């Protein structure tokens with residue numbers, strides 16, 4: 103292993119590099135753009151571009167790309183070489199400020215949700231100087247935002263940057279009203295924990311479903327699953343360990359603070375968490391992390407599965423988005439401190455989150471909705487589809503005291519008593535954890551656990567920033583009009599707790615009782631993506647996003663359409679894959695096996711006339727019956743797919759139809775196939791089984 107501190111950030115055009123490569127006044131101008139959003143002159147851009155190019159050439163790069171995050175959820179890049187013709191048939195390497203600032207990829211093939219007609223292909227990528235450029239595979243990657251000719255956002259980054267401005271404005275307003283004049287900016291910090299599966303590449307290649315859809319569409323339960331809890335935090339196997347080491351190195355080179363790695367609950371499932379950083383950088387880094395996971399896995403003959411539910415019957419993969427606010431002085435606003443009860447800043451901001459989460463439960467549900475994540479939410483491993491907030495006993499007690507204007511008595515922090523005296527004692531945390539909660543306050547940050555493993559964190563953070571900005575904005579409005587600010591703060595706190603405490607829940611989120619209790623409390627329980635997405639264009643949500651200039655109405659409508667269309671397309675691909683596998687592999691395999699059993703029985707009978715062939719007979723009958731049912735089930739899927747054409751032009755109806763009819767037909771077929779799998783000889787079964795896939799990487 104190379105020296106970590108030496109390789110860290112070696113492929114990044116970061117602050118240290120810029121300080122030494124740029125003239126002071128260029129550096130200062132760039133910093134003004136980054137921290138204060140001041141427009142940049144072309145002159146500055148030219149100097150930065152030239153320095154960037156020189157640095158990249160020295161590192162062996164030949165190309166540059168505007169790296170962006172279209173609505174496909176993955177990143178996009180179009181590579182241009184630095185080459186420019188020079189006299190005498192020669193070439194020079196060039197990169198101008200204009201090329202740095204603006205790119206013009208032909209945008210016609212990216213989803214736009216009607217924001218751009220195909221004939222108006224023009225789309226722009228615009229440099230985001232707040233995220234460092236980096237080198238990947240010999241290409242200088244310039245992080246950019248992506249928008250249409252008319253300026254509408256066509257990507258995930260633009261709204262995120264806008265939401266950062268929104269929350270910054272409102273948080274600073276509130277802080278000023280609280281007398282904190284020294285805070286000029288706040289910073290949204292995010293640390294996303296990333297779960298994933300690793301499977302053997304050779305086995306992966308044998309499964310059309312994994313290749314086309316990222317998940318297994320069939321697969322009988324293996325004899326062993328995760329019931330022994332022996333994988334969670336278990337010893338990391340050598341092949342996986344080698345992968346993780348190389349992944350860490352690649353990420354460190356890109357300036358990503360990869361920090362924690364461990365085995366997760368399901369066999370073959372793992373997790374990586376970085377140290378938190380500013381939200382837009384955390385977003386870029388998470389996209390890069392997912393990309394690197396896939397790339398590095400291949401070097402080890404492995405495939406990294408980022409799908410939310412690659413295997414039925416064992417845990418799926420999520421992503422935990424840890425979110426907090428810090429001041430420009432580096433103070434975490436959500437750090438309760440020694441006396442959280444008296445920490446009014448903490449309590450007021452906490453109230454903003456409580457209010458935001460309660461008022462915009464629907465948006466929190468929307469921003470994590472995808473076809474893949476639907477297989478997790480509401481199952482008994484992942485958070486439920488009901489949004490609620492866990493605060494822990496201490497904070498709940500404080501809020502109760504504040505609401506009732508009652509005395510609050512801090513419980514003494516207990517010492518940890520292990521019973522073995524050689525073990526050092528330490529103070530316990532003030533609250534236990536609640537793993538079942540979709541959104542938990544975890545001591546100094548909020549951990550949003552509903553995200554699917556493949557989701558970009560841009561969307562959820564855009565929502566979180568905006569809804570908290572709105573709550574803070576309402577607080578600020580009230581405080582601005584108050585004669586006695588101190589009293590007004592107490593009033594706001596009391597009022598907010600009273601009105602919004604229904605969103606706070608610390609019990610078991612997986613239980614049936616909670617579903618009933620949540621209904622009583624009037625909380626939303628949105629079952630699926632097609633039902634969730636249309637909330638995006640609810641009147642109150644359009645008002646919210648337009649008020650804070652995060653999305654305009656056209657952008658919201660476009661997003662709604664893209665998300666629903668993506669849902670329908672995803673299920674459609676799965677359905678077609680299923681039919682293909684059934685007709686071309688499974689039915690023929692079962693037929694051949696049935697034939698072999700029949701022949702064996704005939705041979706036995708010919709050899710010993712009196713022999714009993716009941717077993718063969720029963721098995722042949724059973725397999726033939728199931729195979730016939732499967733043929734019909736495949737037909738039903740095909741019919742459902744063709745029936746979907748009646749929803750042409752009605753994307754809401756279409757996505758619901760896919761959810762209700764196509765998925766239902768697929769579920770029926772799956773049950774039959776899984777039954778066939780356990781009754782068919784290993785020799786004939788055309789695919790690696792769950793046991794093969796989940797337990798073969800050693």
Ligand code: ADP
Nearest residue numbers: 291292293294295375376377378424425426547
């Ligand atoms: P756990 O599994 O206990 O939740 P991890 O260490 O796996 O903890 O992940 C916690 C994540 O939260 C890390 O990415 C960490 O950097 C991040 N985090 C810690 N403090 C903050 C903060 N103030 N703001 C945002 N993220 C934070």
Ligand code: MG
Nearest residue numbers: 295373375422
């Ligand atoms: Mg974790």
